[in-house]
Every structure is written in C-alpha cells, then in structure tokens.
Amino acid sequence: xxxxxxxxxxxxxxxxxxxxxxxxxxxxxxxxxxxxxxxxxxxxxxxxxxxxxxxxxxxxxxxxxxxxxxxxxxxxxxxxxxxxxxxxxxxxxxxxxxxxxxxxxxxxxxxxxxxxxxxxxxxxxxxxxxxxxxxxxxxxxxxxxxxxxxxxxxxxxxxxxxxxxxxxxxxxxxxxxxxxxxxxxxxxxxxxxxxxxxxxxxxxxxxxxxxxxxxxxxxxxxxxxxxxxxxxxxxxxxxxxxxxxxxxxxxxxxxxxxxxxxxxxxxxxxxxxxxxxxxxxxxxxxxxxxxxxxxxxxxxxxxxxxxxxxxxxxxxxxxxxxxxxxxxxxxxxxxxxxxxxxxxxxxxxxxxxxxxxxxxxxxxxxxxxxxxxxxxxxxxxxxxxxxxxxxxxxxxxxxx
Ligand SMILES: *Cc1c(COP(=O)(O)O)cnc(C)c1O
Numbered sequence: 001x002x003x004x005x006x007x008x009x010x011x012x013x014x015x016x017x018x019x020x021x022x023x024x025x026x027x028x029x030x031x032x033x034x035x036x037x038x039x040x041x042x043x044x045x046x047x048x049x050x051x052x053x054x055x056x057x058x059x060x061x062x063x064x065x066x067x068x069x070x071x072x073x074x075x076x077x078x079x080x081x082x083x084x085x086x087x088x089x090x091x092x093x094x095x096x097x098x099x100x101x102x103x104x105x106x107x108x109x110x111x112x113x114x115x116x117x118x119x120x121x122x123x124x125x126x127x128x129x130x131x132x133x134x135x136x137x138x139x140x141x142x143x144x145x146x147x148x149x150x151x152x153x154x155x156x157x158x159x160x161x162x163x164x165x166x167x168x169x170x171x172x173x174x175x176x177x178x179x180x181x182x183x184x185x186x187x188x189x190x191x192x193x194x195x196x197x198x199x200x201x202x203x204x205x206x207x208x209x210x211x212x213x214x215x216x217x218x219x220x221x222x223x224x225x226x227x228x229x230x231x232x233x234x235x236x237x238x239x240x241x242x243x244x245x246x247x248x249x250x251x252x253x254x255x256x257x258x259x260x261x262x263x264x265x266x267x268x269x270x271x272x273x274x275x276x277x278x279x280x281x282x283x284x285x286x287x288x289x290x291x292x293x294x295x296x297x298x299x300x301x302x303x304x305x306x307x308x309x310x311x312x313x314x315x316x317x318x319x320x321x322x323x324x325x326x327x328x329x330x331x332x333x334x335x336x337x338x339x340x341x342x343x344x345x346x347x348x349x350x351x352x353x354x355x356x357x358x359x360x361x362x363x364x365x366x367x368x369x370x371x372x373x374x375x376x377x378x379x380x381x382x383x384x385x386x387x388x389x390x391x392x393x394x395x396x397x398x399x400x
Contacts, residue, residue: 017326018326018378019327019371019376020366022201027370030261031257035257038253039254041253042249042250048248048249048250049248051249053249053250053253054248054249056252057072057247057252060259061259062214064262065194066185066186067215067216069216069221070212070214071214071228072212073224073228073247074244075210076211077107078245079175080173081243082213082243083224084109084114084143085112086193086220086224087169087193089112089114090113091113091114093115094114094115094140095114095117096137097109098128098145098149099118099121099335100121100335100352100358101332102147102175115140116345117136118352119132119135119352120132120352120355121358122354127148128146128147128154130155133162141168144159144171145170145171145172145173146159146170147176148172148174148187149177150364151301151304152177152294153187154182155182156185156191157182160191170191171193171195172187172193173195174195175197176303176304177301178202178262179203183297189214193213193220194214194215195211195213197210198210202303203301203303205258206254206258207250211247227240228242264369266369268369269302272305275376276305276365276380288310288311288387289308290308292305292307305366306331307365309361309362314360321379321386326378332359332362335352337352338356365379366379
C-alpha cells in the first residue's frame with residue numbers, strides 16, 4: 001500500500017510558490033463584483049437548469065466560435081461523448097485520434113464500445129500527423145478527432161481533405177483551444193462538431209465543470225439537445241437512450257462574464273509567449289531545450305507553453321525549477337496507447353515513436369495572462385542558469 005501522504009492542495013488552488021504554474025484566483029478576483037451579480041441574478045430567478053443564463057451563454061459561444069449552434073453540457077469529456085453519440089458511434093466502429101492527448105479524448109470512444117485507433121503526431125506542433133491519420137483510416141472508421149493541443153489547431157486543411165475524401169466527419173477536441181484559429185477560422189468551426197471544456201484550468205474556466213459542443217448542422221444540434229437530456233423528446237418519450245449532462249445556469253452565468261474578457265487574457269498569453277520566444281532565442285540555449293513553434297496561418301491561444309528538454313534532462317530541470325519554487329507540469333507523461341486500460345488493443349512500445357518521445361521530453365512552463373513581468377523574468381533566469389553559464393551572463397539585465 002502506498003502510505004505516502006497525498007497532497008491536499010487542489011490542482012487549481014492559488015499556490016504560494018514564487019511563480020505558480022497557474023493561479024485561477026487572479027482573474028476571478030478582477031471580476032469579483034460582476035460575477036457576484038451574475039450569480040445573484042440566477043439565484044433570484046430560481047432557474048438553475050436550462051435557464052436563460054444557459055441560452056445566453058450558448059448564443060455567445062456560438063458567436064465567438066463562428067458557428068450556428070452551441071449546446072452546453074456538463075464537461076469537456078461529456079462534450080466528446082455526446083458528439084460521438086450524435087454521430088451514432090458504437091460497437092464495431094473505429095475512431096482515429098492522437099495518442100498524445102488528455103485521457104478524455106480516448107475515454108469517450110471506449111465508453112461507447114468503439115475502438116480508439118491511435119495515430120502519431122508531428123514533432124514540432126505535437127498535433128496529429130495527417131499522413132499517419134491517412135494510414136490509420138479503415139472501412140470501419142466512423143470519425144476522426146483532431147485534438148488542438150496546448151492551444152494550437154491541427155492542420156485542418158489536410159485533415160479536412162482526408163475527411164471529405166473518405167466521407168468521415170471530424171470532431172474537434174478544442175478543450176485547450178478556445179479562440180485558436182486556423183487560416184482565420186476559429187477552433188470549433190473547423191469540423192463537423194467542436195468540443196470545449198470549461199474546467200478551471202482551461203483558457204475559459206468556470207467555477208467547476210462545464211462543457212459545450214459547437215456545430216453548424218441544425219440536425220446534429222437538435223440531436224445533441226435531446227441526447228444531453230436522457231434522449232427524451234417530448235418529455236417522458238424516449239426514442240433513444242441519452243445521458244444527463246447539463247451546463248448549470250450558475251456556471252453559464254459565470255462563464256458569460258468571463259467570456260467578455262477572454263480576448264484580453266488571450267492577448268496576455270500571447271505577449272508572454274512572444275517574450276519567452278525572444279528571450280530564449282537571445283540566450284542561445286544549448287540544443288537541449290526546444291521551444292514551441294507556431295506555423296504561418298495559425299493563431300495559438302497558448303493554453304500551455306510547452307518546451308522539449310532533450311538528453312534525458314527533463315526530471316533534473318523540473319526539480320531545478322521546483323527548487324526555485326517555479327511551477328511546471330508534464331502534459332502528458334504516458335501516451336494513451338501505452339495505458340494499461342488499453343492494453344487489449346495490443347499496441348507495442350515503439351509503435352508511435354513521436355508520441356513516445358514527446359511524453360519523455362515535454363515540460364510546460366507558466367503562461368497565464370496575469371503572470372507578472374517579475375515572475376516571467378524569474379522563469380527565464382532559471383532556464384538560463386540551468387542550461388548554461390554562458391547564457392546566464394547575458395541575463396543580468398533581466399529585472400530582479
Ligand atoms: C480538459 C480536456 C478534456 C476534458 O475536459 P473536462 O471538462 O475536464 O471533462 C478533453 N480533452 C482535452 C484535450 C482536454 O484538455
């Protein structure tokens with residue numbers, strides 16, 4: 001039995017570190033009065049489920065993403081589940097998706113009795129490699145799930161062509177990519193359906209769980225609304241079996257207030273990403289540190305700033321940062337094809353080498369909008385010091 005004490009600090013609580021990985025209280029405090037008033041309004045109305053606050057937020061999200069419809073649900077995981085259900089995915093079907101992603105992407109496929117077929121990623125963006133997807137498509141493929149990882153879209157041209165040529169719908173997992181763009185179009189409007197999460201650590205985070213599904217297809221939107229409500233239509237008449245998955249009015253009200261600030265917060269993340277890029281380039285870091293790239297035509301919203309640490313030095317680097325009370329995180333340490341629960345799929349180590357190498361090398365550094373100049377300089381200085389004395393000499397001019 002594991003007798004080590006478990007951490008009692010919740011993942012999203014304000015941390016007391018010198019530079020926390022994330023501090024959700026900073027942005028929530030900015031809006032304290034507005035959020036309080038919005039919550040109060042819902043409490044006064046008594047409409048806690050599917051109330052006007054939900055419809056307002058759904059309309060605002062559809063407009064933000066540039067889609068005709070947005071259907072709220074209980075979480076990003078449920079958004080994926082409902083999207084697959086709306087397409088009729090079930091036993092005997094295959095769904096192509098990346099192995100290097102958060103568990104929910106594959107979990108939703110598995111729960112419906114369908115088979116997740118893992119495709120490898122591109123080394124520079126960590127996103128699905130279209131050539132790999134093409135190799136993994138079979139006669140049983142019912143959907144493809146491009147995950148826009150860390151806030152940047154997949155190559156939706158190539159994936160869109162593949163989808164069209166094979167008559168297979170794309171379900172975007174945009175949980176980390178609200179506001180991200182590919183050739184001027186927003187995440188959530190690039191496939192048949194788009195799935196979003198409002199988990200507190202996402203770029204638009206609620207006060208608990210929440211999710212939404214975007215689509216231009218009216219028929220799909222209608223079936224999503226039925227499926228999230230036990231499949232009943234009209235009330236107490238069930239032509240199909242759905243689930244109970246609601247976006248609470250309280251969450252919707254909070255999220256509407258926060259959505260009005262999202263572009264400003266995204267600009268903050270982009271500013272920090274640009275500063276990391278310039279400073280790290282100036283440091284002429286050893287080839288041991290690889291910084292993220294944003295290809296032309298992409299707008300990243302930087303849910304994470306994820307570097308690669310080569311030569312097996314990631315653990316050492318992460319401990320070095322921790323010693324300076326600088327937060328960092330490994331998203332994700334085990335690719336999904338290597339997870340125990342998917343062992344019966346028979347994937348071997350070495351079968352998705354790019355995903356496996358990423359899992360060994362990635363490290364995400366703090367990047368939220370409210371990070372101060374002093375905090376970011378603290379991260380940059382630590383990076384400079386760790387990766388070489390020569391670089392460290394150039395960093396004296398950074399703010400103390
Ligand atoms: C967060 C996340 C999800 C799941 O969202 P929840 O709201 O936590 O259920 C799905 N996919 C990706 C890529 C995510 O980052």
